[in-house]
Amino acid sequence: MWFVVLGLLLIVMKWLDFGPVGGWAWWWVLSPFVGAVLWWAWADWSGYTKRREIDKIDERKKERRRKNMAALGMEERRRR
Template identity: 75%
Template structure:
């Protein structure tokens, strides 16, 4: 996502003629989009995005479990003897 944001910023700077970016060649300005494509290709091919998705799902599942246990009075913090 950082690559896309940087690419949009560079395009705006190029079109508005602001700073040194106005003098850069277009392929330099558009290169962050190529970086984004390479990043997404690597992340999908290596399973990085799937692992992050599964980790988030596990965290939500554990939070739901803890909430249910606390509602039943079985939570770790609520144990009384």
């Protein structure tokens, strides 16, 4: 995501001829998009994306269980 935001910012700066970016070659300006594609390809290939999704689901399950136990009056008591 940050690669895309950076790429969009660089495109706007190049288009407005703002600062040193105005003098850069277009392939430098567009390079963050290549980084984004490589990142997403690696994240999908390595299973990183799926692990993050599973972690979020597990966290929601734990929170739902905690709320249900509290509603039943069966909260876990912390040990001293």
